[in-house]
Amino acid sequence: MNQLLTDTLHTAPIMGTIVLALVVILINAMKKDSLALEYWVSLIGIAANIGLAVWAFPLRGSAFAGTVMTGGFASLTAAVFLVAAGLTIILSRAYIEKIGVNFGEFFHLILMGAAGMMTFAAGTDLVVTFVGLELMSICLYALAGISRRVHKSNEAALKYFLLGAFASGFFLYGIALIYGMTGTTNILGIAQNIAAYKSEPLFLVGAGLLLVGFAFKIGAVPFHMWVPDVYEGSPTVVSAFMSTGAKAAAFAALLLVFTATFDFIHSSMNTVLSVLAVASMLVGNIVAISQTNVKRMLAYSSIGHAGYMLIGITAGGDVSMAGVLFYLISYMFTNLGAFGVASIIENAEQQGTDLENFRGLYYRRPLLAVLMGVFMFSLVGIPPLAGFFGKYYIFVAAIENGYTWLTIVGVITSMISVYYYLRVVVLMFFQAPEEAEAPQVTSGGTIALLVSAFGILLVGLFPSIVLGWMGGLF
Amino acid sequence: MIESYIPIFLIIGVAAIFGVVSVNMSWLLGPQRPYREKQSTYESGVDPVSTAHYRFSVKYYMVALSFIIFDIEVVFMYPWAVRFRELGWPGFVVMLVFVVVLAVGFIYELKKGALRWD
Numbered sequence: 001m002n003q004l005l006t007d008t009l010h011t012a013p014i015m016g017t018i019v020l021a022l023v024v025i026l027i028n029a030m031k032k033d034s035l036a037l038e039y040w041v042s043l044i045g046i047a048a049n050i051g052l053a054v055w056a057f058p059l060r061g062s063a064f065a066g067t068v069m070t071g072g073f074a075s076l077t078a079a080v081f082l083v084a085a086g087l088t089i090i091l092s093r094a095y096i097e098k099i100g101v102n103f104g105e106f107f108h109l110i111l112m113g114a115a116g117m118m119t120f121a122a123g124t125d126l127v128v129t130f131v132g133l134e135l136m137s138i139c140l141y142a143l144a145g146i147s148r149r150v151h152k153s154n155e156a157a158l159k160y161f162l163l164g165a166f167a168s169g170f171f172l173y174g175i176a177l178i179y180g181m182t183g184t185t186n187i188l189g190i191a192q193n194i195a196a197y198k199s200e201p202l203f204l205v206g207a208g209l210l211l212v213g214f215a216f217k218i219g220a221v222p223f224h225m226w227v228p229d230v231y232e233g234s235p236t237v238v239s240a241f242m243s244t245g246a247k248a249a250a251f252a253a254l255l256l257v258f259t260a261t262f263d264f265i266h267s268s269m270n271t272v273l274s275v276l277a278v279a280s281m282l283v284g285n286i287v288a289i290s291q292t293n294v295k296r297m298l299a300y301s302s303i304g305h306a307g308y309m310l311i312g313i314t315a316g317g318d319v320s321m322a323g324v325l326f327y328l329i330s331y332m333f334t335n336l337g338a339f340g341v342a343s344i345i346e347n348a349e350q351q352g353t354d355l356e357n358f359r360g361l362y363y364r365r366p367l368l369a370v371l372m373g374v375f376m377f378s379l380v381g382i383p384p385l386a387g388f389f390g391k392y393y394i395f396v397a398a399i400e401n402g403y404t405w406l407t408i409v410g411v412i413t414s415m416i417s418v419y420y421y422l423r424v425v426v427l428m429f430f431q432a433p434e435e436a437e438a439p440q441v442t443s444g445g446t447i448a449l450l451v452s453a454f455g456i457l458l459v460g461l462f463p464s465i466v467l468g469w470m471g472g473l474f
Numbered sequence: 475m476i477e478s479y480i481p482i483f484l485i486i487g488v489a490a491i492f493g494v495v496s497v498n499m500s501w502l503l504g505p506q507r508p509y510r511e512k513q514s515t516y517e518s519g520v521d522p523v524s525t526a527h528y529r530f531s532v533k534y535y536m537v538a539l540s541f542i543i544f545d546i547e548v549v550f551m552y553p554w555a556v557r558f559r560e561l562g563w564p565g566f567v568v569m570l571v572f573v574v575v576l577a578v579g580f581i582y583e584l585k586k587g588a589l590r591w592d
Contacts, residue, residue, distance in 0.1 A: 004564045022578045029585035 007063035010070035013053040013078040014118045020045035021111035028104030038104040039093055042111060046086040053078040066186055067125035069256075074122035076325065076469060077252045081121075083455075084245040084332050085114035090448040091340045092237040094440075098348050099235060101147050109146075110241060113139035117245050121252035126175045126185040126210075129253055133171065133217070136249060137164050140242055144234040150350050156233025163216070163226045171213025177206030187261040194263060207262060207269060214258075217250035218306045221279035231299035236346055236353070239295060240339030243302045248328040251309055255321055258313060265316040265401070273314040274406055280307030281413040288420050294342050294353045297420060298335065301379060304417060305331055311406045312394040320397030322470035327394055329466060330378065330386030330459050337375040337452035341368060344449075345439050358424055360433035365441060369428040374453045376421045378460070381414055386459035393467070536588045543583075547576050 008015055024038050059071035088110055096102045116139060119132030145157025181203040182190050197203040219227040231239040264270050284304030291297040312324035342353045362369035378387035395407045459466050515522045554569050
């Protein structure tokens with residue numbers, strides 16, 4: 001009984017978020033027209049859960065018979081997902097009323113999705129990891145299609161669901177083969193005699209199938225086909241949550257399983273990872289140039305960013321793992337902000353996120369344009385914004401571990417990305433104002449965007465503090 | 475390791491024999507008065523041959539989802555009930571949490587009128 005209580009307490013952020021989601025859905029069931037109440041309950045609950053995550057940070061260890069990690073890495077990632085969920089909820093308050101899907105279930109699904117992400121990232125047993133992955137994915141499938149009268153949203157949900165279920169199959173098959181080889185699904189147990197398994201074909205096939213599942217969720221080439229269609233079709237705030245939370249969760253789990261446990265440095269699996277990284281960077285950044293829709297452009301850019309983070313996964317070692325985590329935090333703020341601006345620009349028919357709609361934005365909504373500029377510069381990686389240090393740490397770690405050629409590809413593709421990111425900035429600031437009405441900006445949306453921009457600046461100006469949290473996490 | 479799978483093979487064998495025997499028994503012993511509807515494939519009372527773009531009632535999903543909720547609940551409760559004494563209070567609390575979560579889903583379903591038939 002005591003053990004059960006301690007375990008529950010140590011996994012407080014996950015438990016708290018699940019309870020919060022249940023409370024929100026109960027309010028929704030019991031009370032009519034309770035969107036405002038659900039909104040505030042969600043926000044206060046998320047703030048409380050972030051507090052719990054901070055409180056649980058020193059409690060490093062594992063709970064529930066070694067199946068879930070507590071404290072440290074789990075707390076840090078939990079806080080990241082909760083911040084992403086909170087910002088998404090603030091942004092979505094006005095947005096879901098604009099597009100006419102103002103259901104309380106929206107907040108419930110976001111909260112449950114965040115709980116799934118935490119479980120996904122904190123699971124130290126492959127079965128728990130899979131349960132987290134599914135909880136996250138099912139919420140996102142429903143969220144992608146929540147705008148049920150819009151064709152593109154339906155298409156996005158169905159595409160994401162079918163391909164996602166397929167990828168989950170690969171993931172499970174990988175777990176089954178690894179279990180067949182090692183006799184356990186606990187990654188701590190596998191880590192104990194990893195040296196014996198590392199060259200076994202069965203184990204490598206299992207790890208490869210697992211990697212297919214992960215690569216799908218992070219949207220790495222060649223498993224990226226769904227990314228542009230799903231990000232474009234889904235309601236924009238959902239795309240924001242998907243591209244930050246889901247991607248960060250998949251990367252955190254990938255770090256835990258592949259880099260920290262399987263430790264494939266200087267093996268054939270590393271060649272596979274580097275191929276994924278190079279392909280993602282090239283395809284993502286080059287195809288993004290020809291996009292005329294900002295949501296689609298951000299989708300391709302997120303494929304490119306998955307490539308940069310895969311450099312860190314390939315290089316391995318403590319420095320690059322900290323670098324990937326740092327990148328995830330900076331990318332979370334940046335991409336949430338960029339999608340957030342797109343969600344404000346968008347009209348009630350879920351259209352109007354073309355590049356043309358950004359023309360002369362500065363003359364209509366100066367603050368919005370300046371914020372979008374900050375997000376774009378952070379995505380490019382201009383100091384002192386967070387995006388710069390994310391790339392910097394990953395590239396430094398890659399060079400230290402002898403992957404200079406990956407860094408060269410990364411820098412070249414970053415140069416390519418400057419073109420399409422700055423094109424948005426040029427359109428907003430230096431082009432004649434279009435004869436169009438200014439988009440409606442609500443105070444909630446402004447606050448969320450300001451928090452994102454502030455986060456980018458803070459992480460960019462004091463990178464050593466953020467990096468300090470990551471010392472000895474693994 | 476392979477010895478631990480023997481009960482599973484055993485139960486697969488028993489299941490297969492039970493299935494084959496019971497289906498064949500009813501075929502051998504039962505009276506046979508076939509007509510067209512009886513011989514067509516069973517599709518929950520829906521005509522099995524029609525166009526693919528067929529609209530069917532959303533109630534199917536409602537019933538299916540409610541069924542899954544309680545089906546899964548019972549599937550987890552059986553092994554728990556068998557080991558009830560050994561699991562003690564921690565087992566009880568865990569099961570309580572599980573049932574409460576399902577109950578929240580059920581309350582939501584009721585309040586949204588998923589079980590209102592007309």
